[in-house]
Amino acid sequence: MDDIDTKIIKLTQDGIPLTHAPFADIAKELGISEEDIVARFENLQQNGVIRRFGASIGHRAIGITANAMCTWNVPDDKVEEVGAIMAGFSEVTHCYERPRYPDWSYNLFTMVHSYTREDCERVAREISKATGISDYSLLFSEREFKKTGARL
Amino acid sequence: MVQLDQIDKDILNTIQLDFPLETHPFEKLGEQLGIPEDDVIRRLERLNSAGAIRRIGPIINTKKTGGISTLVAVKVPEQRIDEVAEAINRYPEVSHNYLRPAEYNIWFTISASSDERLMQILDELKAETGCDLINLPTKRLFKIGVKFNIR
Numbered sequence: 001m002d003d004i005d006t007k008i009i010k011l012t013q014d015g016i017p018l019t020h021a022p023f024a025d026i027a028k029e030l031g032i033s034e035e036d037i038v039a040r041f042e043n044l045q046q047n048g049v050i051r052r053f054g055a056s057i058g059h060r061a062i063g064i065t066a067n068a069m070c071t072w073n074v075p076d077d078k079v080e081e082v083g084a085i086m087a088g089f090s091e092v093t094h095c096y097e098r099p100r101y102p103d104w105s106y107n108l109f110t111m112v113h114s115y116t117r118e119d120c121e122r123v124a125r126e127i128s129k130a131t132g133i134s135d136y137s138l139l140f141s142e143r144e145f146k147k148t149g150a151r152l
Numbered sequence: 153m154v155q156l157d158q159i160d161k162d163i164l165n166t167i168q169l170d171f172p173l174e175t176h177p178f179e180k181l182g183e184q185l186g187i188p189e190d191d192v193i194r195r196l197e198r199l200n201s202a203g204a205i206r207r208i209g210p211i212i213n214t215k216k217t218g219g220i221s222t223l224v225a226v227k228v229p230e231q232r233i234d235e236v237a238e239a240i241n242r243y244p245e246v247s248h249n250y251l252r253p254a255e256y257n258i259w260f261t262i263s264a265s266s267d268e269r270l271m272q273i274l275d276e277l278k279a280e281t282g283c284d285l286i287n288l289p290t291k292r293l294f295k296i297g298v299k300f301n302i303r
Contacts, residue, residue: 001217015207018196020176020189034175041173041210049217050210054171057164057300061203063153064300069252069259079292087295095294098223101286104256109223109288113300139252139259145237146249146260 001049004030008037009050059113066140067113068120070127071106073135079108082131086110089130091123106137154202159187161302163195167208168299211297214263220270221247221263222289225256226281233258236281243273256286 007030016022023034030037044050059067074082079097086108087095094111110127112120117140124138156164162185172180178196182189199205214221228236233251240249240260249260264270278285 009210009212012209013207013212015200015209018178018193018200018208020179020193022177023175038173038175044210045173047216048213051213051297052169052171052211053173053209054169054211055164055167055208056206056211057168057302058203058206059300061154062156062164062302064302083292083294090301092295093300094296096223096290097292097294098288099291104225104286104288137254139254141250141252141259143237143251144249145251145258146241146246148247 001044001047004032005040005044005049008040009044060144063115064113066115066117066120067111068117068124069139069141070110070112070120070124071137071139072108072110072131072133073105074108074131074133076107082133083108085131086127089123089127091120092127105135108133154199154204156204156302159185160195160199160204163192164199164204164302165299167205171208219263219265220267220289221261222270222287223259223261224274225286225288226258226260226277227256227284228258228281232281232283236283239280240277245269245273 008026011026021034023037027034027037041053045053083095083097086092091112091114092110093113096109097107098109100107112123114120114123121138124136128134128136166181166184171177174180178192179189182192196205226236236258237249240246240258245264246260246262251257252259262270262273264273274285274287
């Protein structure tokens with residue numbers, strides 16, 4: 001990743017313009033071609049510096065208002081197997097293993113987004129059935145204090 | 153709530169994971185969906201101003217850019233929620249911050265430039281708020297940031 005890569009990320013991370021040639025202004029500013037910019041983004045994607053190039057959805061605005069963080073207490077030796085099953089659910093957008101603490105026993109986290117709370121609860125029940133993990137807790141978000149993407 | 157017709161839904165379902173990365177992406181998108189470029193752009197503008205699309209751009213992988221990120225849970229007394237949420241939001245490194253009613257009730261994610269900076273922020277927040285917090289960094293990643301199935 002060189003200076004130009006950093007610049008093209010910084011100049012596009014808040015969104016490209018919705019125009020016929022959205023990379024034209026940046027290309028001009030940096031003195032490279034639009035094709036170069038596209039090729040650089042492809043490279044950055046291949047190297048994993050960016051996960052993807054695309055739209056971030058305002059899911060609340062389109063009615064996907066229920067968002068549950070499901071936390072699961074999974075035996076350490078089952079985490080690999082159970083995590084893979086959970087990740088297979090299309091309603092699960094994120095699935096991570098995280099550490100436990102003396103007053104926090106849940107070590108697997110899945111984010112479930114859907115149109116209703118009931119639907120999130122249904123998905124959690126299905127995950128529980130598919131994995132055999134019965135010790136879990138759903139934390140619904142009641143207020144959003146902040147939401148932005150990671151920035152350079 | 154934004155009303156969506158089938159074409160809007162097709163657009164939203166396509167541009168999350170299969171956005172055509174080209175010099176004229178909206179022209180290409182129009183070809184893929186069988187509608188003119190002007191129509192694609194008009195629809196995107198409407199979806200953008202209504203909040204259905206936050207932005208179209210690169211989704212950065214902080215791990216690869218030398219940063220470090222984590223999830224933090226804080227135990228906050230009911231009457232101090234606004235004050236503590238504000239103290240957390242003050243850091244530009246904080247990307248998401250939610251109230252989730254439970255014993256640990258404020259949950260935020262944070263991406264910092266280094267481990268030292270991250271620890272400094274968490275120490276400052278502990279000192280400033282006096283609240284218990286637990287740091288929950290990812291130990292293993294099974295899935296991330298996949299698409300919303302818009303129906």
